[in-house]
Amino acid sequence: MKKGFSRTWRALLPWPRPPGGERYAVCHFCDTLHQSFPVDEGTAARCARCGALLYQNRPASLARASAFSLAALLLMALVHVFPFLTMDAATMRRDLTLVGAATALMEQDAPILGTAIILFTMITPLMLAGGMIYVCLPLMFGRAAPGAGHAAKWMYRSEPWNMVEVFLLGVLVSLMKLAKVADVHFGIGFWAFAGVMLCMAGAVAGIDREELWDRLEVAKG
Numbered sequence: 573m574k575k576g577f578s579r580t581w582r583a584l585l586p587w588p589r590p591p592g593g594e595r596y597a598v599c600h601f602c603d604t605l606h607q608s609f610p611v612d613e614g615t616a617a618r619c620a621r622c623g624a625l626l627y628q629n630r631p632a633s634l635a636r637a638s639a640f641s642l643a644a645l646l647l648m649a650l651v652h653v654f655p656f657l658t659m660d661a662a663t664m665r666r667d668l669t670l671v672g673a674a675t676a677l678m679e680q681d682a683p684i685l686g687t688a689i690i691l692f693t694m695i696t697p698l699m700l701a702g703g704m705i706y707v708c709l710p711l712m713f714g715r716a717a718p719g720a721g722h723a724a725k726w727m728y729r730s731e732p733w734n735m736v737e738v739f740l741l742g743v744l745v746s747l748m749k750l751a752k753v754a755d756v757h758f759g760i761g762f763w764a765f766a767g768v769m770l771c772m773a774g775a776v777a778g779i780d781r782e783e784l785w786d787r788l789e790v791a792k793g
């Protein structure tokens with residue numbers, strides 16, 4: 573009982589330092605090697621030579637990353653339930669969902685574009701947000717989920733392929749052209765997708781990689 577209590581409160585304790593001697597952090601801008609140590613909550617470690625950010629300890633990092641990821645998953649569900657766009661042209665009115673748009677592209681002459689939309693705007697954000705919850709939620713209670721190390725690795729690998737914002741920009745640019753021939757309205761799905769973009773950014777920025785790996789190492793320990 574006492575052990576469980578202390579594990580629960582470990583989530584509120586400062587960034588733990590994993591055992592195993594000295595650790596190092598390399599500056600990505602000037603390659604200077606620094607001895608790394610956990611910093612106070614709300615502060616950051618900077619390169620002694622060029623001042624670039626090495627890593628930072630964000631307040632309530634685990635809770636923040638989990639909450640933003642959960643919100644992103646809920647908004648993703650809304651994206652698929654509600655129409656993305658509604659088009660009115662002459663006598664025709666058409667509701668378009670994100671999956672509908674991707675499958676329509678695949679059925680017509682652009683299967684690669686349709687597959688890219690499904691991969692980079694649906695599967696990758698799902699991997700990233702799902703992975704973040706799988707790794708961060710148990711860590712709030714001082715535990716590491718089974719295979720959390722692999723999950724974190726794949727989560728960070730999928731991060732550069734999360735192209736929600738690129739897609740949203742593309743939609744806005746095409747709409748500028750489409751608006752000349754049809755009356756286009758944004759649906760709830762579109763606004764939910766914009767919310768997914770903000771929540772994904774918040775989730776990724778919620779916890780520093782250095783901190784996540786340190787916490788994983790201590791929880792596994």
Ligand SMILES: [Zn+2]
Nearest residue numbers: 599602619622
């Ligand atoms: Zn530097």
